[in-house]
Amino acid sequence: MxxxxxxxxxxxxxxxxxxxxxxxxxxxxxxxxxxxxxxxxxxxxxxxxxxxxxxxxxxxxxxxxxxxxxxxxxxxxxxxxxxxxxxxxxxxxxxxxxxxxxxxxxxxxxxxxxxxxxxxxxxxxxxxxxxxxxxxxxxxxxxxxxxxxxxxxxxxxxxxxxxxxxxxxxxxxxxxxxxxxxxxxxSDHHQAAALARMVKLFGWTWIGTVRSDSDYGNNGMISFLKAAQEEGICVEYSEAYYRTQPRSKLERVANVIRRSTARVIVAFASIGDMRFLLEELAKPPSPRIQWIGSEAWITQTEFLRYNMCAGTIGFGIPRSVIPGFREFLLDLSPAQALKSPLLKEFWESAFSCSLKGRTGSSGLVRECDGSEDIRALQNPYTDxxxxxxxxxxxxxxxxxxxxxxxxxxxxxxxxxxxxxxxxxxxxxxxxxxxxxxxxxxFDSRGDPVAVYELTNWQFKKDGTLDFVPVGYYDSSKPRGQEFSIISAVHWVGGQTEVPVSVCSESCPPGTRKAVQKGRPVCCYDCIPCAEGEISNKTDSLDCVRCPPEFWPNINQDSCLPKSVEFLSWDDNLAIILTVFSITGAFMAVCVTIVFYKHRASPIVRANNSELSFLLLFSLTLCFLCSLTFIGRPSEWSCMLRHTAFGITFVLCISCVLGKTIVVLMAFRATLPGSNVMKWFGPPQQRLSVLAFTLIQVLICVFWLKISPPFPYKNLKHYKEKIILECSLGSAIGFWAVLGYIGCLAFLCFVLAFLARKLPDNFNEAKFITFSMLIFCVVWITFIPAYVTSPGKFTVAVEIFAILASSFGLIICIFAPKCFIILFRPDQNTKKHLMGKTKKKKGGGWGKLDELLMDF
Incomplete structure (x- = not known):
């Protein structure tokens, strides 16, 4: 002061x-x-x-x-x-x-x-x-x-x-x-931003930092750490050192560097501080580190002797040429040097002599004799x-x-x-x-435009290190275009591949990053995406759920359309059911042919031939309606399958119910003074079948009018596929159709059960009872199976129920008659059918047989 x-x-x-x-x-x-x-x-x-x-x-x-x-x-x-x-x-x-x-x-x-x-x-x-x-x-x-x-x-x-x-x-x-x-x-504001962007450019997210414990180092590092945070770079440690601090502090900083897992270090330090630090790190064991240098020391020639720093890269002031400057520096004589204390010290230090014969601490120093050639000097002054x-x-x-x-x-x-x-x-x-x-x-802050040379320490052919410009940084250019790389960079140890310095390896697509508790954000675990989610880029922070109709692939890095499942025609199960359906329909047609060919025979006439043909027709439709359940559901197929099934089955049960009522009415007609058969003759039988069927038709019409079935993509049952099915529309309508069929079947079963003790030779109540028992058992077990069956098996269960009940009816009711017609023609006579009865039951039963034969 x-x-x-x-x-x-x-x-x-x-x-x-x-x-x-x-x-x-x-x-x-x-x-x-x-x-x-x-x-x-x-x-x-x-x-x-x-x-x-x-x-x-x-x-x-x-x-x-x-x-x-x-x-x-x-x-x-x-x-x-x-x-x-x-x-x-x-x-x-x-x-x-x-x-x-x-x-x-x-x-x-x-x-x-x-x-x-x-x-x-x-x-x-x-x-x-x-x-x-x-x-x-x-x-x-x-x-x-x-x-x-x-x-x-x-x-x-x-x-x-x-x-x-x-x-x-x-x-x-x-x-x-x-x-x-x-x-x-x-300004270091530009250098800090450039260093952070360069670190990000080469993919380093886990670094260490050292700085001079001075205004230059501390302020520069504050700017760098702020820029690094914005670029998503994590810092494992940040150490400060000043050359006047105790040696123990220098050793501690060096040990931190040796023990660190970060392979890249950004050094915002002055020349004097870096000199001490590199000398300490040169002692074995020397760490294998990729150095990133600031402009203060990155072009300091004395540091080129540290081969462990090969590959160092950083921003330096661009090199230049000043015409005439070298000649000016070399135009120095001992006489001129004596005029300036600094030049005198330079001359004596460079040539290890004294211009005045001064003595140093080591004794008498030789006197400069004029033979010193400044042009022969190789030092930073002449370089x-x-x-x-x-x-x-x-x-x-x-x-x-x-x-x-x-x-x-x-x-x-x-x-x-x-x-x-x-x-x-x-x-x-x-x-x-x-x-x-x-x-x-100068700008408003007194700063120039920031232009840096990207300098790389590379080995020359003689094995020594040298500064090689590999690119430039110009802050005046638009963001993203500041860098221009002009040649290949040699990394630590002379390698050509960019070294890796990350706390955690990148998370591949299909995973997301989960930060490890208590550690920087760059230290994370890679967690596989949850079921139904994907990540399609590296280091995703979150997984994205696929749209409802899509599902992740095996790697969970893309969403693929879910496979659509329905009972298609080429499905093995569908083929089997189709074969059974056609077989059943063929059986019904064959029985119809047999009955038609033998329509005048006693056994056909004794079993109410008109209702038998109508029953066979309805059974043929029942077998064929199961085919409407196979194939891709459409708006029309959904409405057709349920209504066709409901109406054809009611027609079938109505015929069976009519045959059962005929037997019971004929039995009551044998009682003295009974004229009940005139109230249940062929016209009444036709009308009853029509009435029962019409009720089902009305139920189906109301169902289709209010809330008809429609194609529906079921996304809930399976996560990885879509079940294409027919939604019921109105569940009440569906269960009303089934309930009505069930009521008719149960009524038919009860009536057939009551008529089971009538003469065996001409009455089929026993077979109707058994067929209705099969029908009821099939459809009772259908309900829980239908509700619990997944996907296409729901449709298969419904088809199976239709086919099973249809086969039960055709086999139980028509198989015994066809057997007698085709293989026991001697029993297909009125005498055979009525003879046994007369012997067993007497004359009253013979009248019953005559009535049945009329129908």
């Missing part, structure tokens, strides 16, 4: 004197305007114990020199010399520079910032309260975010513009805190093959020159007086191209 004291007092003015000695610049040149420059050329400051009883000693940098940062500083010097030779930009005005080393220390950076504002004169002869122009109109630097933040807070109060080439912390874009800060390096940040310094210097040029009036004193009030506004509006073809402008 700069502190003033009152050096003296007189009547006119008060003199102010600096208490601390000024910090002399490492590189300087006079000019009409002095551009300030500050770079992290060293990384440590000599520390001393402060006792607060005397002024602390002058801050001094320590440690080895960073030759790369010295090249950055000389890029500022080169740009200013180039501008001074311009005839268009700032004609007639000479720019100078004062370049300081911040030593990556906040105290040193603040001291330099005050010095840029106040100058280096130890005494102010003017009033201390009188405002004066700043010593420099603008500053380039610093190289690190933390010192830059401290400087920007102070310089912003005075409106002194600061243009950094390397301070990329997102926080510096906040104009409410840093109104005078600009930068030519993209201009990949100028990256050097070009950003070059652009920053030109931006300040253009801003000063924008304030250029008629006279130089006018410039100096009003420069600070205008240069800040001019910097916001600069828009130009440098000599080497790069566009320079």
């Amino acid at each position: 700069t502190v003033f004291s009152h050096a003296g007092r007189n009547a006119n003015a008060v003199s102010c004197r600096l208490w601390a000695e000024p910090q002399l610049p490492g590189l300087s040149m006079n000019g009409d305007f002095i551009i300030g420059g500050i770079f992290t050329i060293h990384y440590y400051v000599r520390s001393e114990q402060t006792n607060y009883t005397r002024l602390p000693e002058q801050l001094q940098c320590s440690g080895s020199m960073d030759f790369r940062q010295l090249r950055f500083a000389r890029a500022l010097e080169f740009a200013i010399r180039e501008i001074n030779n311009e005839t268009v930009l700032l004609p007639g005005i000479t720019l100078g520079y004062q370049i300081h080393d911040s030593c990556s220390d906040v105290q040193m950076a603040i001291k330099c910032a005050f010095q840029f504002a106040n100058g280096v004169d130890p005494v102010f002869n003017e009033s201390c309260s009188k405002s004066a122009a700043a010593a420099v109109p603008a500053i380039v630097g610093d190289s690190s975010s933390t010192p830059s933040i401290s400087m920007a807070r102070m310089l912003g109060l005075f409106g002194i513009p600061q243009v950094s080439h390397s301070a990329s912390c997102v926080c510096l874009g906040d104009k409410s805190q840093f109104p005078a800060f600009f930068r030519t390096v993209p 201009t093959s990949q100028l990256r940040f050097s070009n950003l310094v070059y652009k920053a210097t030109y931006a300040i020159a253009h801003a000063i040029h924008g304030t250029y009036p008629a006279s130089l004193p006018f410039i100096k007086l009003y420069l600070l009030h205008q240069i800040l506004d001019q910097l916001k509006r600069v828009n130009f191209s440098t000599k080497n073809g790069y566009q320079v402008n």
Whole structure:
């Protein structure tokens, strides 16, 4: 901190004197305007114990020199010399520079910032309260975010513009805190988003992160973690380290990396912190890790010696070419080096000699004898093959020159007086191209357009590592088009296949992700979709239920139409039932033929031939109506099958009932004085059959009118298939039809049972009783079987009931008669039928036989 004291007092003015000695610049040149420059050329400051009883000693940098940062500083010097030779930009005005080393220390950076504002004169002869122009109109630097933040807070109060080439912390874009800060390096906001999208692009969802425990690392990592979360990326651990922390902290971070299951690590760290971390990880066992680097260290050449980092990929500042810069760097002699403390230290360090024969801690160092050839040096200072940040310094210097040029009036004193009030506004509006073809402008946050080079560490033919550009990222392009890959990427260990880093393997189609309790969302189990559900993409969060008429395939990754089940004609069961149906109808026709051929025979006449033929006709229809139940249900077939079944069966039972009543009435006619047969002759029999059948017809008409049967897709009985069946429409109508048939059958059974003791030779009551017993048993067992049978078997049960009851009637009633007609013709005589009766029963029964024969 700069502190003033009152050096003296007189009547006119008060003199102010600096208490601390000024910090002399490492590189300087006079000019009409002095551009300030500050770079992290060293990384440590000599520390001393402060006792607060005397002024602390002058801050001094320590440690080895960073030759790369010295090249950055000389890029500022080169740009200013180039501008001074311009005839268009700032004609007639000479720019100078004062370049300081911040030593990556906040105290040193603040001291330099005050010095840029106040100058280096130890005494102010003017009033201390009188405002004066700043010593420099603008500053380039610093190289690190933390010192830059401290400087920007102070310089912003005075409106002194600061243009950094390397301070990329997102926080510096906040104009409410840093109104005078600009930068030519993209903000870490863009880099964090680019890193997250790259991690997502290569399918890594389980990563680790390390960062510098500084403003650069912490703010950059906050932005990255936010972007990673939006991309669905999970972080196993996030460790922070700063090079001044205890070694135990470094070892702990290294052990976390070694034990982790994440195979990809994103490192948002400065060069100094990464140097310590890589040195620690190089100790065995070295973890096999895919490194993702930030722009601060991804292009640091000294790290190429770590072969374990082969395949490292990250975003770096695009390489560039600055014409004449290499010649400028190499145009350095011992005499020139002696004029600058920084250049002198560089010369002595690079050639391990002393320009003045100084002694070092290790004894007398040889004196430089002039044989040193700077062109033969191979170090970061002379390496201009990949100028990256050097070009950003070059652009920053030109931006300040253009801003000063924008304030250029008629006279130089006018410039100096009003420069600070205008240069800040001019910097916001600069828009130009440098000599080497790069566009320079700033957005409202003082940031440039973010353009990165995707850099990959690949092995060369000689087995050494090198930086290879494999793509670019341009934030100005539409989302999704920012990346452009130009060559193949080599991964960790030199592999060509993208390494896998996931907490859980991807869930294939047919499964869904279920997050493991207490773990990040990227750690999950793959749960098979529930019955009836599918997932048709990888890593589905939920399964989707198939539409009602669809069902999942075996893999449960697509919905297929459910198979439709009905009793089709080509079904084996349907074929068997059809054969029985046709057989039954054929039997009925054959019996009809036999009866018709022997219609005059006593046994046909004795069994009421007219009702017998009508019964055979109805039985033929009963057998055939079962065929309407086979095949794909349609609107007409559904109505036909139930109504045809109901009417034909009632016709059949009505005939049987008529035959039974005839027997009973004939028996009662044998009683003395009975004339009952005249009330139940052939006309009455026909009328009774018609009446019974008409009632069923009316029931069917009402059923079809109110709520007829219709085709129905039953989706509930089976989950994986559709049962195509005929819905009853009105269940009352269906059961009314069956109930009416049941009532007639039961009445017929009772009457036949009462007539069972009539003479056997001519009466069929016994056979009717047995046939009705079979009929009733079949249809009583039909009810539970019909209700419980699944799918097409429901229809099969109904057909079976129709066929069984029909076969029962035709066999029980007509089989004995046909047997006598065809195989016992000697018994088919009136004498045989009546003779046995007369012997057994006497004359009254003979009258009964005569009556039956008449019918």
